[in-house]
Amino acid sequence: MNFSFTEDQILLRNSVRAALDEQCTSAHVRAMAEDARGYSEALWGEMAKLGWLGLPFAEEQGGAGLGLVELALVLEEMGRAAYPGPYFASVVLGGLGIQLGGSRAQKERWLPAIASGQARASAALLEDALDWDPASTTATAVRAGDSWRLSGVKRFVPWAHVADVVLVPARAPEGLSLFLVDPRVAGVTITPMVGIDLSNRWSELRLADAAVSADALVGSPGGATGLLESLLRRAAVGASADMLGAARRCLDLSVGYVKVREQFGQLIGSFQAIRHRCAEMLLEVENSHSAVYYAAWALAAGAEDGAMAASVCKSYVSESARKVCGDGIQVHGGIGFTWEYDLHLYFKRAKALEPLYGDAAHHREQIVRGQVLHSDK
């Protein structure tokens, strides 16, 4: 039993941090918020060169063959830097989705392209009702000769405006199925959904009899539920790693600030009201670290409690990251409420991820449901 990172994992984290510290400054995050596409192609190319974009894929598909723990380490650094760009969408949602359920041909078509940065992927996992249960899917897929026609509305599709391929769940006559959709084909409309988070982009994806070819079906018709559940668990843990990074950044900024800010002739960090709040923030960050890396390991290792650990992780981190980032604003006082100060970049980043891939309430219900099922056996 060893709950510590290997030397290679520490090296990876340090190199990601160094690269992002240099190239993903808060000025870069702010500049990209004003950019039409929202991310830097130069940095994207750099990330491909460094092997980040293919990190969890097999080596024969241009990947680094690493696991979810390493992926979580990278995502934590992206949260810490509020990295603006389609990394999570392309590598976690699209890439892992194809890796988990794609045919050999689909993997060969997409994974090397994602790893090299030439293609960007995403997944459309949410509809109007905002239910993360795949069974709630209402979009439809009907056969038209050799191909399929997809219809329905998907919401909060990350980075769809720059995606080359989007995983789209839809209900076929056989049941819930998953398709690879080129968002530029006829019948697909993309409309931006602009949120408070400056470092992420979402779109509404409207499908009106959009044609997709037969080879765009992932897995078998009606066989997508298990795959979507696996993907959602990985997305939940990945998003938690990102939130953990944002929370740690807020803690670091806060601790740094209260060591230099004076009021009543004293450093405010010497007041217990401030110190105790900072101590609570650290406790939440450290507990979140435990939750993220335990879950990442459990999913990667195929441990018995992987699904449970993912729900524990997302339910815990969703709320603790919100608390830590919010407390960060509080201990800063007025400066923390200004646009000019960087704190809100991370506060909003964590807030945006809080409801995604299942909020705390969703995952708490998953926990209890799993326990009731288990004890009924």
Place this chain on the structure above:
Amino acid sequence: MDLNYTTEDVAFRKRVRTWLEQNMPRHIRNLDERKAWHRRLYEAGYLGMGWPKEYGGQGARPMEQAIVADEMARAGAPAPTNSLGVGIVGPTIVVHGTDAQKRRYLRKILTAEEMWCQLYSEPNAGSDLAALRTAAEDKGDHFFVNGQKIWTSGGAVADWGLLLARTDPAVPKHKGITCFLMNMHQPGVDVRPLKQITGSSEFCEVFMTNARVEKENMIGRLGEGWAIAQTTLGYERGGRALARITTYASQYKMLMEAARRLKRNGRPILDDAVTRQKLGRIWADLEVERYGALRTLTMLERGEHPGAGGSLTKLSYSEFEKRFMELAEEILGPYGQLTDGVPPEFRLEVDTAVGDHGTWAYAFLWSRAGTIYAGSSEIQKNVIGERILGLPKESRADRVGGLR
């Protein structure tokens, strides 16, 4: 990162489980029986495991200690006794004691032939322990001790006490304290049970009037007592890390069962969305405590000391235990407050504090102690702020000048 247990640890766990099945007493009726059980555990190599071999221990790894405690929690095994002796006094003597002190005391601590208590807290020195006023006056070959101690765990059955007393009132308060071993069986020592809000008396008050301590029973040098108390490294560190969580988990399962039987508005509470949310949250918190315990054990296994990180652990689980017991009370309603007459299906089979069978009411009340003893949550937050985050210290009037 590999959170699987090694094959050696799995095999060791199996051995412990088998041994417990064959040797565990069903009931412990009195202190003599508990001492006998303690002795059996010691002889089997399952007690004082972390002590160095030369002093009668096993030199066991932290993980082995954690596994034994965890298996005991799983089996609902009765607790051994003399925990302060084994956990704190013995290790203090090993590190700071003379050869004569080691020969005289250590083995009898392990075998529970001599029971120990810790004479630290005073009515006016709780969180601010260094403000203690119990005085030890040098009388040549011995000291006379006068003063009062409180929150003395196991004081009523202790043969000896590890005492902190003031030997120099003129120097700054942290520097005038000395550490002693005091015989509890003497006319100058009066031990009175302290009844707690639980109705039970795990603690005592100890009054000392010209109590005698031989000079050979001083630990370390004059004025070193505070440093000794601060730097004492117990050998049982992390030992309870997993066991604590296992106890919580079995309590949680009982709570789920209760929530199936109890109803609100005509439906089982377990089908109520609000209750399910609360259960799901507590389970997530409980699992996060378990992951944290694995992190702590990893550090200990690598020979690293968690240092102030121990404050994070203690703050986290003691605050968790309060939230957990509050939820238990909410689900159980008035059943949760019964000290007698509990229907069998709502009975608590395991108890947090002593590993004995108890009641939810007792466990609930006891959960209030965890955020106060061994450094209150407020003190832990100060330690975290100053020693981990490096925040500036508050200006404190007591950091300058003598006690008077």
